[in-house]
Structures are given as C-alpha cells and as structure tokens.
C-alpha cells in the first residue's frame with residue numbers, strides 16, 4: 328500500500344464522570360485506575376513506537392478522545408505529550424486536539440493543557456436547552472457550555488470546536504434553531520452537528536425498545552439537517568463532511584486523516600489504528616487492555632489486512648461523505664479515472680442534482696452538494712456498487728502488492744457520533 332505522507336495519532340482516554348444516555352464509546356465512571364492507565368498508556372506508546380519506527384512519518388495530528396480526556400490532569404497530559412515527542416516524530420505544526428466536557432474544566436486546567444502542547448479544544452456541548460441536556464444526562468448546563476468556550480479563549484486557544492446534536496426525541500424546530508443560533512454566537516472555528524443515533528447497547532436504545540422514547544421521523548430529521556446546513560453556511564462555515572462544518576482554514580486535520588483513509592496509530596482501550604495496510608484495534612475492556620500491555624507491550628486485540636479492493640472501496644466511501652473524490656488521487660493510488668467511471672455509470676439525474684464537479688488547477692473533485700449530503704448513505708452505497716460492477720474481481724491496484732496469506736474482508740467503516 329502506498330504510504331501517505333500524513334499520519335495521525337489517536338489516544339483513547341476511557342473515563343467519564345457520568346455516562347450519557349446515548350453514548351456507545353468505551354468509558355468507565357470508576358476512575359480508580361486512572362494513574363495505572365496513564366502508566367500503561369505510556370508503555371504502549373513506547374512499544375508501538377518501537378514496532379512501527381521504520382514506517383512512521385511525522386504525525387500531522389494528535390487527538391485525545393474518549394471518554395473524557397479533560398478528566399486527566401495537565402500533569403498527566405503533559406507526561407503523555409512528552410512521551411509522544413520522545414518516541415515518535417511529531418510535525419512542528421501538528422494539530423493537537425483534546426476533547427473536553429464543559430463540566431470538567433477550569434481556566435487553570437485549560438492553561439495547563441495549553442502548556443502541555445494542546446492547541447485545539449473540542450467541547451461536547453450538545454445542546455443549549457436544559458431539558459435536552461437533562462434528557463441526554465449531560466453533567467453541564469447550557470451556561471457552562473458557553474462558559475467553557477469563553478474560558479478556552481481566555482486560556483489562549485484560537486482553535487475550538489463544539490459538538491451539538493439534533494433530532495432528539497420531542498425536539499422542536501424552534502429549539503434546534505435556538506441551539507444553532509447560540510452555537511454560532513460563540514464564534515468558534517468549527518462546529519460538529521450530529522443527528523442522534525440510537526446505538527445498540529445504550530440506555531437510549533433500551534428506552535426505544537420499551538417504547539419510552541420515539542425517534543424523530545425521517546421528514547423532521549431531514550428538516551432539522553437542512554436547517555443546520557443553511558444556518559451554518561450563512562454564518563460562514565464550510566461543510567466538509569456530513570456532520571462537520573469549519574470556518575475557512577479550520578477543517579480538522581485529524582478528521583481528514585480518517586476520511587482520506589490515511590494512516591494513524593492508536594493507543595488506549597477500544598482505540599482503532601491503521602498502519603501498513605492493516606487495521607488493528609485494542610481491547611474494549613480496561614482490565615484486558617492492562618493485561619495485554621503488561622504482557623505484550625500493546626493493547627491490541629485483533630487486526631485485519633485490507634485487500635486492495637477494500638482499501639479502494641473504503642477510500643471512495645469516506646471521500647464521498649467528506650471532501651469528495653479526487654480524480655488525481657484515484658488515478659495515482661488505484662489507476663482509476665473515477666470521474667469517467669461515474670459519468671459513464673451514474674444516473675445523469677443523480678449527477679446533476681446531488682453532486683458537483685469542481686475543476687482545480689491540477690485536480691478535479693467530485694463531491695456532494697447540500698442536497699447530496701442529505702442522502703449521502705444512498706449515494707455512497709450506489710457509488711460503491713458501481714465500482715464493484717465496473718472493477719469486478721479481476722482488478723488489482725497498481726503500485727502495491729497484496730499479501731495473499733493475510734487478506735480478510737473488512738466491512739466499510741461507519742461513522743459514529745459522539
């Protein structure tokens with residue numbers, strides 16, 4: 328597989344003060360093992376750096392996700408950052424993001440994180456309506472959400488994201504419009520606006536099964552999404568993925584690493600990495616993660632090697648949901664003229680109504696327009712279907728070789744909401 332110069336690092340911090348009703352990310356309310364976790368995470372960084380040292384290029388992004396990374400102290404974050412710098416090449420201009428819960432921060436802690444090297448904050452704010460926050464079982468109030476952004480500015484952060492969620496049961500258009508307006512008024516560089524998903528094995532899913540909550544119908548969901556795109560674009564945000572909107576120049580480098588199917592290392596329980604054409608994932612259980620790191624140096628539970636076909640399909644799927652299909656990249660990486668394939672096989676109506684073709688000086692990008700983002704699942708599935716039809720089983724990517732002994736089919740990645 329052709330190595331891409333960009334490289335990301337993800338660290339999963341598996342603690343939360345209180346589990347939110349909708350969340351299926353791995354985290355524990357019990358924080359007894361926080362110190363042991365940091366010690367073993369550092370051991371894992373050292374082991375992984377050793378394992379991949381010939382292949383790792385300078386990381387252009389580091390992302391502390393979770394869980395709630397802001398439950399670690401500035402000293403702990405600083406120790407982890409020092410280990411990363413000691414063990415792995417980090418680009419001097421790397422974007423270094425930390426997710427924070429507004430209910431767990433102070434000006435002192437944010438200053439400490441900044442001194443540790445964090446240069447981008449991402450706040451899970453979700454809503455500015457107290458009833459909605461109570462329903463989601465968030466630990467902060469609407470005012471604390473706003474205060475978090477003010478404190479971030481006072482601590483010197485000039486790159487801030489907020490996450491908000493729509494399509495909550497009983498949410499009205501007016502309530503969502505109000506959350507959007509208050510989010511825009513905070514003047515952050517980035518907003519992620521997710522549609523609520525009823526993830527299996529969450530308390531919310533159990534409530535759904537018992538008939539205690541009712542999801543918004545598709546029509547209302549589409550209406551809320553259209554309102555989101557409309558309000559955020561009027562406020563100067565550029566949509567660069569289904570759920571992600573950035574002021575010009577502030578698209579998240581780490582998100583783009585995923586969506587452009589580039590490589591990334593991952594640390595911590597339940598974290599997923601992608602290196603040398605293989606995806607690996609760590610144990611989603613703190614005890615088993617600890618045991619694995621103590622015995623093997625890493626928390627890896629399993630791995631899959633992508634076939635050339637799957638790497639192509641996954642690249643196409645992720646690209647169409649985000650910044651679009653680059654003709655130059657698909658020619659260089661796969662030897663395929665993606666524009667010609669789509670023009671020949673995609674219905675002209677779909678091309679005209681939901682896609683746009685942007686001619687750049689050295690490239691052509693085929694991407695979804697606002698109407699296309701509203702039905703991106705259908706369009707991406709259609710495009711993958713076309714690639715399967717056109718390429719059949721004979722296709723072999725140009726430029727790199729398959730390891731026949733280790734090929735396992737991999738389901739295409741699904742985006743998750745936080």
Ligand code: SF4
Nearest residue numbers: 343346347350393394
């Ligand atoms: S949504 Fe965030 S704060 Fe809530 S349980 Fe999930 S990871 Fe923790």
